[in-house]
Amino acid sequence: MPTIAPQLAELAGLIADPGRARILSRLMDGRAQTASELALLAGITPQTASWHLSRLVQRALLKVERRGPRRLYQLATPLVAQMLEGMMTVAVTGPSRPPPRIDDQMRRARTCYDHLAGELGVAVTDAMLERGYLALDQDAGELTAAGVVFLGSLGLDLRSPARRRRALCRPCLDWSERRRHLAGRAGASIADLAFQRDWIRRRPQGRSVEITEAGLAAFRNLFGARI
Amino acid sequence: MPTIAPQLAELAGLIADPGRARILSRLMDGRAQTASELALLAGITPQTASWHLSRLVQRALLKVERRGPRRLYQLATPLVAQMLEGMMTVAVTGPSRPPPRIDDQMRRARTCYDHLAGELGVAVTDAMLERGYLALDQDAGELTAAGVVFLGSLGLDLRSPARRRRALCRPCLDWSERRRHLAGRAGASIADLAFQRDWIRRRPQGRSVEITEAGLAAFRNLFGARI
DNA sequence: GCAACGCTTCGATTGCGATCGAAATGTTCA
């Protein structure tokens, strides 16, 4: 009875190394990084990092792009990000885990591949739930008619890719807040909007984002988020 | 900058062993198995299996229940199943992976923790999509009004747990068919129904299920599934 | 063409985890 267990084990083994795990979680925001940057981040020498990166690329967890003499690495597909997101969720949901000391900026606001996470992500999601724009349960979610109208008023048309379908969303379990927040196409659209309108800015390194003055006002007034 | 990378690596390391991976994928159907059965399945001695199982329990991937002199192991939470499902998806989505030889029965019909998968799961999902009962995209899904009515006619009331919310569903990427199929509360309800009405039966071992004569007729006539 | 730089390949070392035999523990039933 051949199963996929060997492939599962192989995949897990690729993530099981601390250095590779650091690299992968750093790339969770979808941006690309050079090999040197990743080596520095992972606390290993460039040659070791190179070996790790080549394995990750070969197994198609990462893709690489040559930019001049340097190579830029990033997650191969959103599917990989989603998988890592699920693993992180379980990783912090453990039994009597020592409370994971998480970077304050990271906890405050960050991106989770394509959508908002941290206190900001949860606050926005809570506000949308309260206003009846959204329904989320354990493993599925739905934008209400009022929600479609609301996002439409912000200039987001979530019907664009496939007009026969309504706007779709899914819940993502936040590993710092241990609360569900909005992901999926709706979540990604809101994050895009926030960057476009300069409500949030990426910090030079790390996945955390900075909430601007305008952003704080927008999230509070437009969304009703308590943040 | 403390991150969750170490915990991610530790978790992955727990899945990275072939024996443990076999055990985990065997338990993906949510049922419990004894330590001996799992040892036999994984092809290792009972003492080695015991060591693996204790690690999995300690890290809260499994929970154990004592039934007389034997111990029954099963996945600790649905969250773990969902994580493994995501990993399996990536595990078979690799680049030039040698075509994973998958057990025929397994490919035909199986359960994925709480919902239908394999050809059967995909066929039922396709039929529901065609009839406009369902909308699925990359990472979210939605039951239409017609879908709620349809499932209601089968005796399924998906509003029960929380009446303020509509019936919710999510897509699950099938690792044998490489196609999306219905999961979430709606998917689980349909699978429950199928077991209750004896449309499908669990095979003594493994996660594959047998489609009964009545089941074949039901899936074809009631759902319009081409199977 | 040559130097500078980023990255990769090679080779040798090291440490940790998987494994199983042997023995201990625990549970049920007579």
Place this chain on the structure above:
DNA sequence: TGAACATTTCGATCGCAATCGAAGCGTTGC
């Protein structure tokens, strides 16, 4: 209480993968 059985603990062995120094490769720019 004692026998039968499932499971766990202990101890020793073994193999593999992570690591880094040194050297090689490839690209860019002068």
